[in-house]
Amino acid sequence: MPTITTTIAMLEYDFMRNAFAAAGVAAVVSGLVGYFLVLRGQTFAGHALGHIGFAGATGAALIGMAPVWGLVGFTVAAGIAIGWLGERISGRDVAIGVVLALALGFGLLFLHYYTAFAAQATALLFGNVLAVDPFTILTLIGLGIVTLAALAAIMRPLLFLTLQPELAEAKGVPVRFVSTAFMAIVALAVSESAQIVGVLLVFALMVGPPATAQRLVTGLWSGMILSAALALAEAWLGIAMAYATDWPVSFCIALLSALGYCLSRGNWPARRSAAAQG
Amino acid sequence: MSVIAFDHVALGVGGRMVLRDVSCAIAPGEFIGVLGPNGAGKTTLFRAILGLIRPVAGSIRVFGRAPRRGDAAIGYLPQVRTLLPDLRVRGVDFIASSVRGERWGLPVHSRPERKVVAETLAAIGADELAERPLADMSGGERQRLLLAQALLGEPKLLLLDEPLISLDQRHQESAVELVRGFVRERGITVLFSAHELNQLIGVLDRVLYLGNGQAALGTVAEVMTAPVLSRLYDARIEVVRADGHIFVLSRGQNVERSDHQHDHSHGDAHAHHHHDHRHA
Numbered sequence: 001m002p003t004i005t006t007t008i009a010m011l012e013y014d015f016m017r018n019a020f021a022a023a024g025v026a027a028v029v030s031g032l033v034g035y036f037l038v039l040r041g042q043t044f045a046g047h048a049l050g051h052i053g054f055a056g057a058t059g060a061a062l063i064g065m066a067p068v069w070g071l072v073g074f075t076v077a078a079g080i081a082i083g084w085l086g087e088r089i090s091g092r093d094v095a096i097g098v099v100l101a102l103a104l105g106f107g108l109l110f111l112h113y114y115t116a117f118a119a120q121a122t123a124l125l126f127g128n129v130l131a132v133d134p135f136t137i138l139t140l141i142g143l144g145i146v147t148l149a150a151l152a153a154i155m156r157p158l159l160f161l162t163l164q165p166e167l168a169e170a171k172g173v174p175v176r177f178v179s180t181a182f183m184a185i186v187a188l189a190v191s192e193s194a195q196i197v198g199v200l201l202v203f204a205l206m207v208g209p210p211a212t213a214q215r216l217v218t219g220l221w222s223g224m225i226l227s228a229a230l231a232l233a234e235a236w237l238g239i240a241m242a243y244a245t246d247w248p249v250s251f252c253i254a255l256l257s258a259l260g261y262c263l264s265r266g267n268w269p270a271r272r273s274a275a276a277q278g
Numbered sequence: 279m280s281v282i283a284f285d286h287v288a289l290g291v292g293g294r295m296v297l298r299d300v301s302c303a304i305a306p307g308e309f310i311g312v313l314g315p316n317g318a319g320k321t322t323l324f325r326a327i328l329g330l331i332r333p334v335a336g337s338i339r340v341f342g343r344a345p346r347r348g349d350a351a352i353g354y355l356p357q358v359r360t361l362l363p364d365l366r367v368r369g370v371d372f373i374a375s376s377v378r379g380e381r382w383g384l385p386v387h388s389r390p391e392r393k394v395v396a397e398t399l400a401a402i403g404a405d406e407l408a409e410r411p412l413a414d415m416s417g418g419e420r421q422r423l424l425l426a427q428a429l430l431g432e433p434k435l436l437l438l439d440e441p442l443i444s445l446d447q448r449h450q451e452s453a454v455e456l457v458r459g460f461v462r463e464r465g466i467t468v469l470f471s472a473h474e475l476n477q478l479i480g481v482l483d484r485v486l487y488l489g490n491g492q493a494a495l496g497t498v499a500e501v502m503t504a505p506v507l508s509r510l511y512d513a514r515i516e517v518v519r520a521d522g523h524i525f526v527l528s529r530g531q532n533v534e535r536s537d538h539q540h541d542h543s544h545g546d547a548h549a550h551h552h553h554d555h556r557h558a
Contacts, residue, residue: 039367152384160379163365163372166356167427170328172348172380214366218411220385223367 010243015130019249022132022140023235026192027205029144031213031231033151033189034206035224036182038214040162043207045082045183048096049190050199052078052103057124057199058110067124068139071194075187078103083183084176127198127250129239140192147188154181159220196235197250204250205231208257215264230260279342281306281435281467282327284493287336289322295334296322298491304467304484306434309458310495311478312471314488315511315533320471321357323488324437327469328354340435348380353433355424357440357471369415370395370408373427398430402456418449425453429460436461436468442477454481474534475502476523498524 010016037046053075060070082096111121123131151158157178161168169175186206193202213227238253245252280303289297296319304310312320325331326338329345338345340352365372377391387395399405404422412420425441438457442450454470458481461468472478475485475498485501487494489510494501501507502524507515511526511533518525526533 039365153382156379156381156383156385159385160375163367163375164356164379164427167354167376168379170325170330170347170354170356171376218366218368218371218409220367220371 006244007240010240015132016239016243018132018134018137019129019239020236021137023129023196023239023253024232025137025140025144026196027209027231027235028228029147029189030193030202030205031209031228032148032224033185034210034231035213035227036151036155036158036162037186038207038210040182042183042186043203044093045079045096046186046190046206047203048082048100048103049075049079049183049187050194050202051100051107053187053190053194054124054199055103055107055110058107058114058121061120062110062114067120068136068191068195071124071199072143072188072191074103075190076184079183079185079187079190080180083180123198124194125198125200126248127194127196127201129196129249130242132195136195140195143188143192147185147192150181150185150188154178154185158182197253201250201254204254204257205235208254208261209234212257212260212264215261234260279306280304280339281308281341282469283339285337285339287326287338288334289319289326289331290334291322291331295491297488297493299336300493301336302486302493302495304469304486304495306467307461307465308483309461309468309470309481310484310486311475311482312469312486312488313473313475313534318488318490318510320488321439324354324357324439324469324471327435327437328352350431351434353428353430353436353466355428355436355438355441357443365412367412368409369404369412369423370399372412372423373399373430376427377430394430398426401460402426402429417444418446421445421449421453422456425456432464434466436466436470438468438470440471440473442472450477454478457481475526479522479524502526 011020034046037043053071056070056072056074057067058070059074061067078099085095157168157173160171161173161175161178165175189206190202193205197204209230210223210227212230213223217223217226234256235253238256239249241247241252241256242249282304284300284302287297287300288295289300296317312323314320322331326333327340327345329347329349340349374387374392374395375385377387377395379385396405396408399408402422402425404426407415407419407423412423415423421441421444425438428436428438436457441453441457445453454477457468457470460466469486470478470482479498482498484495484497487501487507487510489507490512492510494506494510502517504515504517507517507526511528513528515533516527518527
């Protein structure tokens with residue numbers, strides 16, 4: 001792990017400061033949105049949205065747009081579609097899987113026609129946080145504010161709907177609107193997360209930290225805060241680790257995310273005695 | 279004035295008529311046991327009272343007005359209770375989520391709201407569940423928690439849809455006692471659906487027995503007779519009284535009990551199953 005001096009040396013580079021800022025914003029957003037994604041058991045939908053975003057990003061590049069807007073546009077549209085259908089279609093994992101494969105296929109097709117973009121394909125798939133520019137950071141902050149504001153607006157009925165769907169319906173929660181709005185929020189968070197770790201590794205920021213947090217604490221607010229804090233810590237430590245080792249940043253973040261989750265699943269003595277009491 | 283009044287009500291689900299021409303009135307403070315074979319329309323009846331489905335014909339009055347979704351005066355325990363298997367949320371957060379849970383914004387609760395949650399948990403002896411995650415609770419403990427949340431917010435009418443499912447004999451008895459104690463003190467009207475009359479026999483005021491698209495409301499002595507039940511089951515039924523219990527038999531088989539055995543607590547599946555069965 002880097003000492004204080006190497007930390008200072010690390011922060012002397014613009015690209016490192018940018019990386020920390022971008023990863024920080026995306027991690028907090030992903031950790032908070034991911035908390036509800038894990039609670040609702042919809043992590044697979046989050047994964048699928050990343051893949052769909054890949055087609056959006058490559059498609060946008062093909063028609064001369066900034067990939068990030070193709071990513072946002074496609075994931076939000078797909079999120080709304082999944083949310084709209086989600087409560088109704090049974091076996092939705094299959095439906096999502098089919099759409100996911102199709103989306104990746106389209107992404108490949110767009111790449112095929114826009115060969116100059118191929119070099120950036122890896123960045124899209126696996127992230128390239130060391131290459132973010134200040135404008136991207138502003139975009140991430142703007143998107144992040146919109147995402148968290150929307151989440152805050154629907155959080156109360158979303159939680160009710162998540163924990164007690166039948167009762168929530170009876171009590172007048174607009175079920176379809178809330179679940180669709182949530183999927184659109186997930187789509188925005190996936191777009192943020194994909195800027196850091198790439199579309200294939202959004203799980204590292206959106207699922208690993210909240211799942212770990214839910215293992216460690218059972219309170220609602222403590223869970224949300226811990227999830228965001230873990231995502232932030234794993235993202236920043238991942239960047240520092242990459243700086244020290246020269247490994248890819250996304251690998252380091254994915255590794256820390258998996259490590260955190262595995263540690264939280266462990267059957268530690270303290271947990272065993274707590275379980276014995278209960 | 280009656281709490282619930284059905285006037286020639288017909289109810290359908292997905293194009294299939296579940297209840298035809300039901301008329302009945304339920305008075306304040308009554309404890310009604312809602313019985314009948316699977317698919318007879320117990321859940322459909324509750325959903326109509328909650329304003330989630332409209333009658334195909336006739337009119338329903340709840341507290342003297344048309345049912346409306348989200349009526350705070352009704353406490354509800356749904357039959358299909360989707361509980362995510364690995365829900366690591368504390369009991370108290372689970373309960374609190376239903377307190378004005380339909381409002382927009384953050385799930386923060388005022389001090390009085392938190393007090394109501396704590397008091398309700400204490401009232402049914404579930405306060406030790408407050409800090410434990412749902413994933414670590416037994417079926418009986420979860421059921422107690424769900425019962426607590428149906429009792430929240432001083433309801434005047436309670437709709438409890440099969441609250442005894444997945445409970446063993448001892449827990450069934452204590453759950454019935456809990457509800458009885460809670461509602462008697464407060465004069466709450468209860469519709470309590472169950473598979474077997476015997477689970478409720480000492481507690482209920484009247485029975486609402488559903489079957490064959492029809493309903494019979496009356497005291498145990500009025501409803502639990504061979505002619506009435508034969509009409510509702512569309513089969514020859516014998517009613518046997520033994521040791522303070524009542525058994526509903528068809529060709530020597532206990533129909534209430536046998537229904538229970540191939541129960542998979544899913545309303546639709548039952549409805550079709552029973553539908554096919556009847557016409558076979």
